[in-house]
Every structure is written in structure tokens, then in C-alpha cells.
Amino acid sequence: MTLPSANCAVCHVAARLTCTRCKVVRYCNGEHQRQDWPQHKSCCRPFREQQDEQLGRYLVATHNVKAKQIIFVEDPLVVGPKWFLTDEEKSASIVPCVGCYTPCRVDKHHCRNCRWPVCSVGCEHEKLECSVLSLGNAPKTKTDVRALVDYYRHDALLVLKCLLLQQQHPDRWRALLEMQSHEEERLGTELHQEAEQRVVGYLQQRFLQRIKQSKQRDSMPSDYEPQLLHRLCGIIETNYMVIELATGIELSGLFRQACMMEHACQPNCYFQFDAATQRIAVRAGCDLKKGDHLKITYTNILWGTQMRHHHLLMTKHFSCRCARCEDPTEYGSYVSAMRCLGDVSKTCVGVQLPVDPLDEKTQWKCDTCPMVVDAAYVTEVQTHMTEQVESLLAGRPTASQVELLLARLSQLLHTNHFHMFNLKHTLVQLYGHEPGLELATLSDLQLGRKQRLCDELYNVCHLLDPHSIKLAIYVSIILIEMTHTLEERARREQAEAAALLEQAELRLKEAQDVVEKVLDSVAGKKLNDKLQKHFAEHYKLTARLKFNKLN
Numbered sequence: 001m002t003l004p005s006a007n008c009a010v011c012h013v014a015a016r017l018t019c020t021r022c023k024v025v026r027y028c029n030g031e032h033q034r035q036d037w038p039q040h041k042s043c044c045r046p047f048r049e050q051q052d053e054q055l056g057r058y059l060v061a062t063h064n065v066k067a068k069q070i071i072f073v074e075d076p077l078v079v080g081p082k083w084f085l086t087d088e089e090k091s092a093s094i095v096p097c098v099g100c101y102t103p104c105r106v107d108k109h110h111c112r113n114c115r116w117p118v119c120s121v122g123c124e125h126e127k128l129e130c131s132v133l134s135l136g137n138a139p140k141t142k143t144d145v146r147a148l149v150d151y152y153r154h155d156a157l158l159v160l161k162c163l164l165l166q167q168q169h170p171d172r173w174r175a176l177l178e179m180q181s182h183e184e185e186r187l188g189t190e191l192h193q194e195a196e197q198r199v200v201g202y203l204q205q206r207f208l209q210r211i212k213q214s215k216q217r218d219s220m221p222s223d224y225e226p227q228l229l230h231r232l233c234g235i236i237e238t239n240y241m242v243i244e245l246a247t248g249i250e251l252s253g254l255f256r257q258a259c260m261m262e263h264a265c266q267p268n269c270y271f272q273f274d275a276a277t278q279r280i281a282v283r284a285g286c287d288l289k290k291g292d293h294l295k296i297t298y299t300n301i302l303w304g305t306q307m308r309h310h311h312l313l314m315t316k317h318f319s320c321r322c323a324r325c326e327d328p329t330e331y332g333s334y335v336s337a338m339r340c341l342g343d344v345s346k347t348c349v350g351v352q353l354p355v356d357p358l359d360e361k362t363q364w365k366c367d368t369c370p371m372v373v374d375a376a377y378v379t380e381v382q383t384h385m386t387e388q389v390e391s392l393l394a395g396r397p398t399a400s401q402v403e404l405l406l407a408r409l410s411q412l413l414h415t416n417h418f419h420m421f422n423l424k425h426t427l428v429q430l431y432g433h434e435p436g437l438e439l440a441t442l443s444d445l446q447l448g449r450k451q452r453l454c455d456e457l458y459n460v461c462h463l464l465d466p467h468s469i470k471l472a473i474y475v476s477i478i479l480i481e482m483t484h485t486l487e488e489r490a491r492r493e494q495a496e497a498a499a500l501l502e503q504a505e506l507r508l509k510e511a512q513d514v515v516e517k518v519l520d521s522v523a524g525k526k527l528n529d530k531l532q533k534h535f536a537e538h539y540k541l542t543a544r545l546k547f548n549k550l551n
């Protein structure tokens with residue numbers, strides 16, 4: 001990750017002293033630190049914690065902060081395997097290595113002491129965790145895979161890791177217990193029952209109740225009552241952050257401060273995770289003003305409100321009530337909107353929008369005629385379409401296959417609907433690249449189509465995420481495809497070439513700026529490499545077309 005510089009902020013030599021207040025800026029000596037303070041003052045921890053009834057604790061900017069500036073860097077309280085598992089993940093025979101989280105087979109290599117699955121012989125994990133796990137009766141490797149999968153519940157490890165902080169980091173343990181758990185509200189709910197069966201009862205019976213008889217009991221946690229474990233489950237559920245490693249592996253982490261950031265379906269901050277140190281750096285996604293709340297997004301912002309709500313309820317157990325969620329048009333993007341079919345006597349050009357987007361049983365009303373449909377109908381149509389879109393895209397479709405589905409869905413969906421977006425985003429990457437549809441072979445009509453699609457996609461992204469914080473990858477891809485289109489037009493339209501190439505260069509530079517936010521991911525790195533090559537080709541093309549003109 002692009003962590004803070006390791007060099008002195010004043011003289012730029014390698015430096016070891018760190019500003020003790022923010023731990024972001026480095027200095028080679030105290031003199032340079034004092035010298036820098038008047039400038040550094042305004043960006044050193046430019047935020048504070050606040051609290052109110054509705055939001056609980058949250059973070060607010062105390063100074064203006066420039067886009068991409070680091071707001072704070074923080075050590076984790078705990079980082080561990082992915083917390084919220086789907087049913088498939090719960091029963092999969094590929095599990096994260098107990099040492100490094102690399103996916104590995106549950107029946108191949110095992111830790112010598114505790115027998116938990118590891119990626120390779122010699123991949124080690126934390127000692128105390130290993131001792132506690134050693135208390136269990138690990139099944140024989142030759143046992144039925146299902147029994148192995150049921151024994152090695154990696155999501156429960158996150159709770160164990162929390163519990164072990166009692167011994168390992170008492171300060172982190174105290175900070176953890178200060179976090180919200182919604183303990184009381186959880187009692188008697190399905191969530192509580194699930195936690196009891198999958199995690200609490202499991203950890204108790206297999207490992208923790210055996211601590212009393214262990215010779216090493218003095219170094220192990222003494223407090224592991226079911227009630228405490230339930231509280232830890234609640235704390236994780238309420239606060240955990242999803243961390244995606246550059247390798248694509250998903251982890252879950254708890255951070256004292258970062259977890260206080262509000263969720264909103266339009267973020268103004270983003271974070272980068274450094275796998276080596278497990279530290280998180282929170283950055284401003286756009287210019288922030290003094291008093292702005294720091295917000296990040298815990299869900300896919302390309303989804304419509306219904307799907308985001310469902311996802312947030314499932315994974316984070318809360319209902320978002322942000323400005324986008326309250327707006328039936330979702331900032332004018334219409335990503336959930338359905339087309340009105342009119343009635344038997346008359347067709348209609350209007351769109352159906354939810355009357356109250358925050359109520360899942362809401363009616364959907366046409367903005368032009370009196371037509372009303374109920375939520376069940378909308379859900380049914382959406383689910384059916386999700387299946388169609390997913391199955392088409394999974395099979396590496398051709399441009400004409402995507403066009404076909406797009407035409408079918410366009411009869412029921414607004415042109416910006418998130419299913420339409422998904423198909424169009426695939427399409428702009430096929431025109432100009434698919435064998436037989438290379439840039440030079442596209443007809444002017446097809447080239448125009450590619451350009452129009454890029455413009456439409458770009459506009460939707462801009463409405464939902466004006467600073468390309470969460471949609472950085474999507475937006476960079478769109479910008480790169482826009483550049484391809486503009487360059488191809490420059491090759492075809494001599495008279496316009498100079499102006500088109502100028503536009504193309506601006507798009508490339510914009511893509512470069514956007515991609516910087518995601519350099520810590522595999523996709524981001526790949527896009528960045530692609531961009532560098534594209535820049536070189538772009539300048540070659542510019543030189544060639546200029547030369548042609550001179551002759």
C-alpha cells in the first residue's frame with residue numbers, strides 16, 4: 001500500500017521519528033519536527049470523535065482536508081478470517097489457512113500442534129491461538145470431508161482472536177469492550193440463535209471448557225463465559241470492516257477509530273490496508289470541509305436501494321437511511337427504476353418508482369400515469385433478471401448476446417437500471433476488443449454506440465459516486481474505453497484529430513487520477529499497468545497523426 005512516506009517531511013532523508021500525535025508524518029530529528037509543525041498542524045489528526053443518540057459515535061473533520069490526504073493511520077484491534085459466511089462458504093472444503101488466510105484444502109496440510117488446516121508445511125500461526133485450538137479433539141485427516149469442515153469453523157476464529165486479546169493486548173481488549181454490541185436487542189433473535197450454534201456453543205464445547213484442565217491454563221483466557229462470547233459476536237457484527245487483500249482474499253477487521261466512521265451509500269472517505277503491518281490508512285476521497293462527517297460505504301453502490309438494504313441487513317444488521325436511500329430516484333440516477341407498462345388501453349412512457357424506498361413492502365407508482373404495482377411484482381421481476389444477467393455474464397458472452405439481453409430487459413427496466421448498467425459495462429469492453437470487433441473493424445455506427453454507452457455509464461457513476469471513491473475500478477475502465485473510442489475517431493476523422501486526441505488525453509489523465517485510489521488491489525494494479533502502456537501508445541499516435549498532417 002502507499003503508506004505514509006518513510007522520509008523526513010522537511011529534508012526527505014530516511015527518517016525514524018514519527019509525529020507522536022498522528023503517527024503519519026516522519027522526521028529525521030526533533031529540530032525538523034519543530035520546524036514543520038506550523039504547516040503540519042492543520043493536517044495532523046484533522047478529525048475528532050463525536051457522539052449522539054441517532055448515530056452513536058462518529059467522526060467529523062476539524063479542518064479542511066484535501067482529496068487523497070491521509071486522515072489517520074491505525075493499528076487493528078483484531079484482524080481475522082472473513083466473518084459473514086454464505087451457506088456455501090460454511091460447507092466448502094476449501095478454507096482459509098489458519099496462518100496466512102491463503103485458501104487451502106481442509107484435508108491436506110495441518111498445523112503440527114493444533115491440526116488446523118494450513119496452506120503448506122511450516123506456515124505458522126499465533127502461539128496462544130494454537131495452544132487453545134490444540135485443546136480440541138481434531139478429527140483424523142481421513143475422516144469424511146463434511147466432518148472436517150464442521151470441525152474447522154474458521155469464522156469462529158475471529159471471536160477466539162478477540163477473546164485472546166485479554167492476554168495478548170489488554171489495552172486492545174479494553175478498547176474492544178467499549179464498542180457497541182447491541183447485546184440486549186440481539187437476545188431472542190435469530191441472529192443470537194445462529195451465533196449460539198455456530199460460534200458460542202462450538203468454541204465452548206470444543207475448546208474453551210477444556211482450558212481448566214490444561215497445564216497451560218495460566219497463560220490462557222480465564223474469562224470465556226457464553227455471555228461474553230455473545231457480546232463479542234455482537235461487537236463484531238456491529239463494527240467489523242471488510243478488508244480485501246491485493247490477492248482477492250477477504251478478511252474482517254476491527255479498528256477502534258475506523259469502525260466509528262458512518263456508513264452512507266455515497267462515501268467521502270476510503271481506506272487502504274497494509275497486509276504486512278495490518279494497519280489501515282483512512283484517506284479523504286474528495287476535498288472535505290471542516291464539519292463534514294467521515295463516511296464510508298459497506299455495500300455495492302451500483303445496486304438499487306432494495307438490494308443494498310437486503311445486503312446491509314444480512315451482513316451488517318442495520319437499515320441505511322442516507323439521502324440516497326430516501327430518494328426514490330437515487331440522486332436522479334434511476335438505477336432501481338422500472339418502466340411503466342401502462343394498462344391495456346394505453347401504453348405509457350413513464351417510470352415506476354417506489355413510493356417509500358425505505359419500506360420493502362412499498363407500492364411502486366408511475367411518474368406519468370395512475371398505474372401502481374406492488375413490491376412483490378417488482379421483486380419477482382428483479383430476481384428473474386438477476387438470474388438471467390448473472391448466467392449470461394458468467395459464460396463470457398459475445399457483444400451480440402449482450403445486446404440481445406439488453407434489448408429484452410430494456411422493455412421492463414429504465415435505461416440506467418443497475419442490470420442494464422452491468423450489461424453495458426460489459427459491452428463497452430467487448431466493442432473494440434472481441435475478435436472480429438477490433439477497433440479498426442468497428443463500423444462508424446458501432447463506434448458511435450460504444451461512445452454513447454461509455455457516456456451513459458460515466459454519467460451514472462458520476463451521480464452515484466461523484467468523486468469515484470467506491471467506483472474507481474469501474475470508472476477507470478470506462479475512461480480507458482472512452483479513450484480508445486476517441487483515438488479511433490481521430491484516426492478516421494483527420495480534420496477533428498487534434499481536438500479528439502486532446503479529449504482522449506484528458507480522459508487518460510482522469511483515469512490515472514482515479515486509479516491511484518485502488519493501487520492496493522490486484523485489479524487496480526493491472527489497470528495501472530494498462531494505463532501506462534496506453535499513455536505511451538497515445539503519445540505515439542499523437543506524433544504520427546501530427547506528422548501525417550504536416551505531409
Ligand SMILES: [Zn+2]
Binds near residue numbers: 010013027028
Ligand atoms: Zn529532516
Ligand SMILES: [Zn+2]
Binds near residue numbers: 019023024043044
Ligand atoms: Zn502529526
Ligand SMILES: [Zn+2]
Binds near residue numbers: 098099119120123124
Ligand atoms: Zn499459510
Ligand SMILES: [Zn+2]
Binds near residue numbers: 113133
Ligand atoms: Zn496450530
Ligand SMILES: [Zn+2]
Binds near residue numbers: 265320321323324325
Ligand atoms: Zn443509504
Ligand SMILES: [Zn+2]
Binds near residue numbers: 341348351366368370
Ligand atoms: Zn405509466
